Amino acid sequence: MENVNQLLGIEDSQLTPFLKKLTIYTSGGPFLDGYILTIIGMALLQLEPELHLDAFWTGMIGAAALIGLLVGGAIFGYVTDLIGRQVMYQIDLVAIIILSVAEMFISTPLELVIVRFLIGIAVGADYPIATALLTEFSPRKYRGAMMGLLASAWYAGAVVAGIAGYLLLDMGPDAWRWMLGSSAIPSIILVAGRWGTPESPRWLVSKGRTEEALSVIQQVYGTHASLADLDEPTTEKTRFSKLLEPDYFRKILFVGLFWTFQVAPCFAIYTFAPQILEAFHLGSGNDWIIGYAIINIFFLTGTIASMSLVNHFGRRPLIIWSFIFMTLSMLVLGVVSGASAWLIFLGFAVYAFFSGPPSALDWIYPNELFPTNVRASAVGVVTAISRIGAAIGTFALPYSLQTIGIGNTMLVSTLLTFLGLIVCIAWAPETKGLTLKETSILTLNKK
Template sequence: MSNNVSLEDVPFNRFHRLLSLRSSGGSFVDGYVLSIIGIAMPFLVPALAIDSLWESLIAVSALIGIFLGGFVGGSLTDRFGRRVMYFIGPVLFTLCSLLQLWVDSGPGLFALRLLIGIGIGFEYPVATAFLVEFLPRKSRGPRLAGLSIYFFAGAAAAYIVGQALIEAGGADGWRYALASTALVSGVLLLLRMGTPESPRWLISKGFTERAERVIKQVYGNGFGLKNLPEPPKPAKLSVRSLLHAGYGKRMFFVTTFWTCSVIPVFAVYAFAPKVLEALHLDAQWSSYGSMIITMMFVVGCLVATWLVNAMGRRSLLIHSLLWSGLALLLLGTFSEQSSWLIILLFAAYAFLIGGAQVLQFIYPNEIFPTEIRAVAVGFGTSVSRIGAVVGTYLVPVSIQTIGIGHTLYCAAGITFIGLVVSWLLAPETRGIELCRASSLAVDAEPARQPSASALRRAT
């Protein structure tokens, strides 16, 4: 049986659904891991007799690990394949989470949390590369965008499960809470069993026969390499040569917009009660406000996931950065106004930044070729986390020194830097084949949007 349909145009099938669950599970675990430490921290500090230095180091240990894992994981994923690295993160999560049951010192816990963070850093490039290299083009945007939603779901689950285990576990409740990640990551490890290697990566390494077998395994005997729009293996293609060829500009765009959109989000999410208190909201308003802001982050990501194909990547990113930046600017201007107006503007920011949030996974996976796709995601992850750590650290200092109003002006300025860079460099990749989206030809007219008729023909 002969079939000339491109693999990017096949209907979304059972395999795609299972692969989406496998990769989304990684985002769920990431959100769970990064949130559970905040619940356990008040109990583990006295239990382990940890001083303030080690408390601070444990709090940022996972972020440091993500920074290291992003750099290393992206390179390893592009060098050794998607399938191998797909299991490294869950193995690290499971083993290090279980070892937290017996940890007896601050340095020991720091080391385990650092390794967990490295596993998370591995997870971002490999999970997203797997998705984008298998999914039909119509499903790429929404499915990659959905990873952000699973992150928040994991964070919410950590708060619920962690609190229940601490209350039920007595003096060792915090240990059970930290170790509970092992159950979640263990399920993820089992779920990923049987995942085939990416045919695009196999082709990029010259393993065409293996790629042919994977395609037939996933799509049926009627499909083969002829159905996969992927250029053949180049004679010699290094990361350095690709960056010098023009992908360096794309790397600058991805890391800049990603970092500029992450810094205010991490600062607001981590210090929402403190920021609201600085805006003169009482304890009740501050508590309700934090809940509303958290909920609006999720709603914003959900709406952006729905809009990413309808609006297009470029338009969604520019509008998200523009209007969320204006919300922060208004917060700085009206920082002395009524409580309801402040919460409304904060909620508006949380909702409007959703577009930039979901595109953090979409753009680097679509605009880089298979040879450096995971490297680009890993590099963007690492650089953005540097900004997140610095921004989070500076928020309380900034509130004390220059005041809440000027702090919010700074956050707006950072967002507008991302806006300017996106306006100048963001390409439109909606509805086009992955090999064309990752070619430099798309940069020729970055501001040009495809017509509705062209989009229908493409999809």
């Protein structure tokens, strides 16, 4: 394997056991995000009467983690570019463990909002840390699939949360405490699995630490690997202001906007799935959980399919067609909100499946379009931008359901996904088959 990898070069190396392990454990952040944002929707079934929540506090609790994600991504992406990926790779998970346990002991809505906000910061910090680390180790042939697995992990976390919530509902009036505290369990597993992960050699080279970088790439790719295989400029200073340069700023806008228009309705649906399905008359009591679980499977199936489709069709056509089908399905849900359960379920299923490819490209595009010295910073910024929209949508959804009804709420979601389609048609570049150096110098007017 070592000789094969040397002949191919690092960008064309095989998918080694180390790279497989790295892919699995870097997926932990999105898994926890999906789990944490989904479990709160189920816990709210008990929390609303327990804490006497009105629409304001329900919206605040739903949006708190998203606002935390905004802060965590924006701040710790830059910190990760400054001090390294490996240092931060464990710290954020330890914080999630502590805060998950703390959630079990809250007694007021404000306390829950604060703890959820802090958990969001920790999860948001993991996105630029883990995705930059994975990108900088991944060969170009497998990069799309490896990054696509991160998107799949988000929905896998949501599915697991649905199962956990269903099982915990029978634990009595305090079941919500166990639901919220349960996110500590996967966090502990991830801390153990991430232990011993080396620093990114690309980041080490960008900081002039070439001997350490050489040691890492020879450990991962073979003793004959050299720094020349990285094709990485040395001693590149990290400057946050670089993201304001015209070409980089346009890339920030592109990723930030299409991500926002994708996740704003998606996260709102996830957080308040029980209320939405009830508004569509798709379940009573705990029956809605079955329909919710099936819809989750469509979300997960779409992201898994994107792992191969992103290289087969290319990034640009895949994201454009996905937004077309997402827009049409939301339109159907808005126009026929009083139709049969099967038609409504079909609309959700189509929307869920075609949300998969954009979810994968949320991670692929920002990590490919920016160089090593500002990669994590860029990922952090676009994560923050997307979470502004997601937080607003999640906070507003309870009010929307009360004031304009489920049909008009779905039509608002239609408008958001349509705007995402326009952004992708205007700016989405094609990065399939290119090296990280080639993708980082692309301009958005090159298809």
